[in-house]
Amino acid sequence: MEFDLSPELAQLQQTVRRLAHDKVRPRAREIDVTGAYPQDLFDAFRDAGLLGLCIPEAYGGGGAGILGLTLAIEEVAKHSNTAALMLLLTRLPTGPVMIAGSEEQKQRYLPAVAEGTARAAFGLSEPQAGSDVMGMRTRAVPDPDRPGGWVLTGLKCWMSGVREADWYTVFAKTGDPASRAHDSVTAFVVERAWPGVSVGRTDHKMGVRGVDTGELVLESVRVPAENVIGEVGGFRLAMLGLNAMRPIVAARGIGLAEGALMYATEYVKEREAFGQTIADFQGIQWEIAKCAVDIEAARLLTYRAAALADAGKFTKEWVPYLSMAKYHATELAVRASGLAVQLLGAAGYMEEHPTEQWYRDAKQLTIVEGTSQVQLGLIARGVLQGDLWWD
Numbered sequence: 001m002e003f004d005l006s007p008e009l010a011q012l013q014q015t016v017r018r019l020a021h022d023k024v025r026p027r028a029r030e031i032d033v034t035g036a037y038p039q040d041l042f043d044a045f046r047d048a049g050l051l052g053l054c055i056p057e058a059y060g061g062g063g064a065g066i067l068g069l070t071l072a073i074e075e076v077a078k079h080s081n082t083a084a085l086m087l088l089l090t091r092l093p094t095g096p097v098m099i100a101g102s103e104e105q106k107q108r109y110l111p112a113v114a115e116g117t118a119r120a121a122f123g124l125s126e127p128q129a130g131s132d133v134m135g136m137r138t139r140a141v142p143d144p145d146r147p148g149g150w151v152l153t154g155l156k157c158w159m160s161g162v163r164e165a166d167w168y169t170v171f172a173k174t175g176d177p178a179s180r181a182h183d184s185v186t187a188f189v190v191e192r193a194w195p196g197v198s199v200g201r202t203d204h205k206m207g208v209r210g211v212d213t214g215e216l217v218l219e220s221v222r223v224p225a226e227n228v229i230g231e232v233g234g235f236r237l238a239m240l241g242l243n244a245m246r247p248i249v250a251a252r253g254i255g256l257a258e259g260a261l262m263y264a265t266e267y268v269k270e271r272e273a274f275g276q277t278i279a280d281f282q283g284i285q286w287e288i289a290k291c292a293v294d295i296e297a298a299r300l301l302t303y304r305a306a307a308l309a310d311a312g313k314f315t316k317e318w319v320p321y322l323s324m325a326k327y328h329a330t331e332l333a334v335r336a337s338g339l340a341v342q343l344l345g346a347a348g349y350m351e352e353h354p355t356e357q358w359y360r361d362a363k364q365l366t367i368v369e370g371t372s373q374v375q376l377g378l379i380a381r382g383v384l385q386g387d388l389w390w391d
């Protein structure tokens with residue numbers, strides 16, 4: 001068992017740590033206040049080669065894998081979860097293409113994401129279908145004029161990066177609309193420029209401002225056969241992309257928790273009450289210690305999950321390990337940012353400090369890409385079915 005990062009990954013971690021400190025940190029609050037998309041950070045990530053980190057070298061990426069992207073996101077999320085989300089979006093929509101897509105799709109869509117000349121977004125959720133994905137109503141019917149082609153109609157919502165994206169990985173029912181069977185759903189690559197594709201309402205969010213979430217409207221969009229990801233009815237294969245995402249989302253939680261605890265620790269070492277610093281109180285020290293334990297436990301779970309995903313271990317039997325990382329790290333982010341607010345007292349509640357922003361940003365992490373309850377269900381299923389067993 002090896003706990004050290006390879007020299008290449010350790011180097012990547014140091015490089016991103018510096019970049020995040022120098023470029024992301026000074027911009028974090030402004031992005032939150034204005035809600036404007038931080039194109040300067042996108043450019044900085046592009047110049048540093050971070051947009052293609054987990055895209056294979058054969059398709060113009062860095063080939064650092066899920067673990068490489070996880071490490072980078074952890075560093076960036078210490079300062080800004082919006083910037084971390086920008087990096088996450090290099091994997092969420094491209095994952096199904098990398099796992100199940102055709103060679104032609106990989107050549108066509110992946111290098112542009114790695115180079116930063118195209119952006120992508122991921123459309124699974126619908127107003128009535130979040131956790132319950134099989135409740136989706138977006139439909140794809142065979143195109144009468146183009147053999148193998150499809151016509152898509154429906155509404156996707158809460159889509160991160162919907163406005164900036166050039167293409168979307170979109171899921172639609174190709175089988176019986178009332179069916180709840182996985183083989184009734186197919187994944188497609190849909191280009192923004194195609195007739196019938198438009199961005200609807202964008203949301204006013206509690207946190208992670210600067211990268212919009214919003215609606216993607218599909219009105220009789222004609223999608224050619226070559227833009228089906230995997231097979232028709234191949235939802236299960238495409239969904240493996242989401243399993244492999246768990247450590248990447250977890251990294252947003254870990255980085256946020258680390259940033260919050262370090263900030264609060266610096267503060268309590270300075271702040272005085274009752275003739276000593278706040279850090280001198282044992283009650284405060286124990287809170288810091290418990291949070292530090294949580295952070296290291298989350299890192300171990302997450303790095304292992306990333307290594308599993310990089311080894312292609314994201315099928316059903318590995319799901320509990322992947323879900324644990326996401327569950328633990330994102331719940332930790334909420335606890336750690338809450339602790340940071342508490343340790344700063346009134347100052348932590350005010351905009352002069354980043355703590356209140358971290359607290360708002362953290363909460364989305366327990367909701368996106370499978371809520372905490374969904375992850376607990378998957379972990380429990382793993383135990384009940386013996387995938388996670390210690391004998």
Ligand SMILES: Cc1cc2nc3c(=O)[nH]c(=O)nc-3n(C[C@H](O)[C@H](O)[C@H](O)COP(=O)(O)OP(=O)(O)OC[C@H]3O[C@@H](n4cnc5c(N)ncnc54)[C@H](O)[C@@H]3O)c2cc1C
Nearest residue numbers: 122123124125130131132158159160364368369370371373
């Ligand atoms: C900021 C943000 C960005 C997002 N970005 C994207 C994106 O890019 N692409 C995309 O497709 N979607 C995106 N989403 C949507 C996200 O994936 C969904 O919000 C999530 O899947 C939960 O669905 P829901 O909101 O409909 O909640 P619901 O499914 O309605 O759940 C509501 C509550 O019920 C609980 N619950 C549901 N089912 C069960 C169950 N079986 N057992 C126990 N509890 C249950 C949930 O855990 C939750 O607490 C985003 C959401 C947010 C907030």
